[in-house]
Amino acid sequence: MALSHDEVLAGLAEIVNEETGIDTASVLAEKSFTNDLDIDSISMMTIVVNCEDKFGVKIPDEEVKSLLTVGDAVNFIVAAQG
Amino acid sequence: MTSKIVVTGLGATTPLGGDVASTWRALLAGESGISTLEHEWVARHELPVTFAGQAKVRAAEVLTLQETKRLDPSSQFALIAAREAWADAAVENVEPERIAVEFATGIGGVWTLLDAYDTLIEKGPRRVLPMTVPMLMPNGPAAAIGMDIAARGGVRTAVSACASGTEAIANAITRLRSGEIDVVLAGGCEAAMHPMPMAAFAAMHALSRRNDEPSKASRPYDVNRDGFVMGEGAGALVLETEEHALARGAKIYAELAAGAVTSDAYHITAPDPEGSGAARAVLMALEHANATIDDVKHINAHATSTPVGDIAEYHALLRVFGDKLAGIPVSATKASTGHLLGGAGAIEAIFTVLALKDKVAPPTINLDDQDPEIKLDVVTSPRELEDNILAISNSFGFGGHNAVVVFRSYNR
Numbered sequence: 001m002a003l004s005h006d007e008v009l010a011g012l013a014e015i016v017n018e019e020t021g022i023d024t025a026s027v028l029a030e031k032s033f034t035n036d037l038d039i040d041s042i043s044m045m046t047i048v049v050n051c052e053d054k055f056g057v058k059i060p061d062e063e064v065k066s067l068l069t070v071g072d073a074v075n076f077i078v079a080a081q082g
Numbered sequence: 083m084t085s086k087i088v089v090t091g092l093g094a095t096t097p098l099g100g101d102v103a104s105t106w107r108a109l110l111a112g113e114s115g116i117s118t119l120e121h122e123w124v125a126r127h128e129l130p131v132t133f134a135g136q137a138k139v140r141a142a143e144v145l146t147l148q149e150t151k152r153l154d155p156s157s158q159f160a161l162i163a164a165r166e167a168w169a170d171a172a173v174e175n176v177e178p179e180r181i182a183v184e185f186a187t188g189i190g191g192v193w194t195l196l197d198a199y200d201t202l203i204e205k206g207p208r209r210v211l212p213m214t215v216p217m218l219m220p221n222g223p224a225a226a227i228g229m230d231i232a233a234r235g236g237v238r239t240a241v242s243a244c245a246s247g248t249e250a251i252a253n254a255i256t257r258l259r260s261g262e263i264d265v266v267l268a269g270g271c272e273a274a275m276h277p278m279p280m281a282a283f284a285a286m287h288a289l290s291r292r293n294d295e296p297s298k299a300s301r302p303y304d305v306n307r308d309g310f311v312m313g314e315g316a317g318a319l320v321l322e323t324e325e326h327a328l329a330r331g332a333k334i335y336a337e338l339a340a341g342a343v344t345s346d347a348y349h350i351t352a353p354d355p356e357g358s359g360a361a362r363a364v365l366m367a368l369e370h371a372n373a374t375i376d377d378v379k380h381i382n383a384h385a386t387s388t389p390v391g392d393i394a395e396y397h398a399l400l401r402v403f404g405d406k407l408a409g410i411p412v413s414a415t416k417a418s419t420g421h422l423l424g425g426a427g428a429i430e431a432i433f434t435v436l437a438l439k440d441k442v443a444p445p446t447i448n449l450d451d452q453d454p455e456i457k458l459d460v461v462t463s464p465r466e467l468e469d470n471i472l473a474i475s476n477s478f479g480f481g482g483h484n485a486v487v488v489f490r491s492y493n494r
Contacts, residue, residue: 021147042152045212053209 002081008055008074015050019043029071037070057081087258087339088492090332091171091320092432093163093269097313097419100139101166105429106436109418109444110464114297116311116420119275127277131289133296134275135313135420152213153226154191155273159316159425160223161230164267168231171320171332173265182235182263183228184254185318186246186270188424188479190220193276223271223316235263243479244386245343246270247317247427251487252341254321264326269428271316280312286351288388300421301448302385302392302414303456310386313420317428319435336435337490339472340370346482353391353478357398363484364402364474371472371488375403378410379471380443382434383458384478385414386421395476396456411461413437414446427477431487434475438491441467469493 003011013027020043033039039047048059051073057080059067067073092102097115099105108115115135124132141158142150150158164185173181194217201209216222221239228237236257240249247270254266283289290309292299300311327334344366346359353360368374381399385392392414399407415433422429437443443461452460467473470491477485 019151042212049209 003055003078005074005078008077009070011054012051012070012073012077015047015054019046019050027070029069029074031070032068033070051077055081084259086324086337087255087321088324088327088337089319089335089435089489090322090327091167091173092335092435093166093168093170093318094316094429094432095137095139095159095162096315096317096422096429097135097138100144102432104138106433109415109433110442112418112445112447112463114418114447115313116296116299118296123277127281129277129280130284131280131291132293133299133311135311136275137315152217154194154217154222156187156191156271157217157223157226159273159314160185160269160271160318161226163269163271163316163318164227164230167267167269167318167320173320176265178232178234180235180264181231181233182257182266183224183233183237184240184250184257184266184268185224185227186240186250186424186428187220187223188241188243188246188272189274189279191218191222192274192279194218196276196278227267231267233267242483242485243481244421244423244426245477245479245483245485246424248341248431248475248477248485248487249343249427249483251319251321251338251427251431252343252485255338255341258321258323265320265322267318268321269316269318270424270426272423272425273314274423275312275314283312290387298448300387300417302383302387302417302446303453303458303460304449305451305453307387307389307392309388310416311420313422315422315429316425317432319428319431334492336438337492339373339488339490340367341485341487342367342370344484346484348482350482351480353394354482355394355397357394357401359482360395360398360476360478360484361401363486364398364476367474367486367488371490373472373488375406377472378403378474380434380437380467380473381410381412382430382437382473382475383412383414384476386416391478393453393456395478396458408457408459410459411443411465411467412458413444413461415444417447417449427475427485430475430477434473434489437467438471438473438489441469443467
């Protein structure tokens with residue numbers, strides 16, 4: 001069963017927290033991964049594969065570049081769940 | 083006249099304590115850092131050896147989440163020890179180009195390597211972490227320290243198995259004498275308490291199997307010794323020229339008088355039973371220190387608690403010191419710490435420095451019944467040392483590596 005936006009956001013926030021220590025409450029849709037949350041490319045790669053595992057989706061490398069904000073990632077994952 | 087080299091900072095994380103002060107206190111108190119491993123993998127793999135010298139303070143309690151995620155456990159220990167040593171030395175306003183790192187490991191990032199391989203097999207290549215290569219490379223600990231203290235004068239890694247830590251300190255002397263560098267952060271680390279190296283060392287019957295009495299297992303020179311005990315952690319020393327240390331008003335623990343490295347070319351794992359290579363290292367180091375055998379008043383022995391190794395070192399020492407040997411107090415501190423492999427020489431150098439500074443030789447625990455073939459004056463309870471003396475620390479490694487460093491009491 002497909003997860004809602006809120007459920008994906010909560011799951012993504014947990015993954016971000018586990019990788020970087022950033023408080024889950026700071027992981028909001030409008031935040032930019034690099035500019036606001038200060039997440040570098042190395043952590044981003046780990047977050048991407050952990051999202052793939054958690055949500056059962058594929059996030060191709062070329063797609064990752066366009067996922068600038070948390071909201072972009074949530075939207076992509078929700079859509080990819082089909 | 084070449085400049086003296088002095089020790090101005092110390093740092094350590096060991097099975098006895100999370101820093102130098104707690105480690106030294108526990109060592110003098112005759113404590114053991116060896117205990118049963120509680121990890122589930124010990125039973126899962128049915129390891130024949132179920133105990134080791136685990137770091138007393140977990141690295142994750144000291145470092146940030148990002149540091150624990152991006153550094154192999156060996157580099158984590160290295161960073162903890164290096165930061166303590168650097169803060170202790172209070173080095174400030176030194177040009178980064180005149181600071182170097184000489185930091186050793188025996189095995190390197192073995193946890194990272196094997197975890198990454200497991201991930202590859204179980205989950206495929208996309209799941210292998212992007213930081214895997216910099217985490218597993220043996221120069222990882224030295225590089226992490228170099229970044230942390232902004233050392234731009236060269237960052238190097240001696241890799242010579244269990245002689246690595248001592249060799250790194252010996253290498254630091256060469257750097258400082260070159261005149262290119264003012265300060266070196268030197269030392270060694272190891273974090274190989276993973277089931278594979280544990281199984282491999284057990285397979286060669288190098289490890290003690292005293293599973294029912296872990297704290298009694300590391301017993302150098304005892305007639306019932308049956309192998310070494312794996313330990314983990316790191317030791318770090320800040321070394322600089324005497325002029326540099328005096329000019330900035332640094333406190334000085336001891337003089338690093340000399341170091342020497344030789345090799346056996348005899349057998350890949352067995353020590354040369356005649357100990358000629360090891361003896362040559364001691365003699366060469368004493369010569370570099372402008373000292374004679376009569377000046378040596380304390381020895382921190384390599385003494386890993388293996389039946390063959392302890393006696394080979396004794397024979398080497400006998401070659402050097404002859405009938406003088408019986409009068410030199412010898413400490414075998416692996417009895418308390420276990421064997422930190424690439425970190426061993428570093429923490430034992432620290433023990434040697436503190437023995438000179440505090441004028442006390444640390445005890446060798448578990449010596450219940452001294453091997454009658456090893457006629458050493460083994461220190462079994464803290465023993466007072468004189469002032470203005472010379473002490474040596476030995477390390478030997480698989481591959482036939484012999485490394486010796488010589489320290490001298492420092493008084494202005």
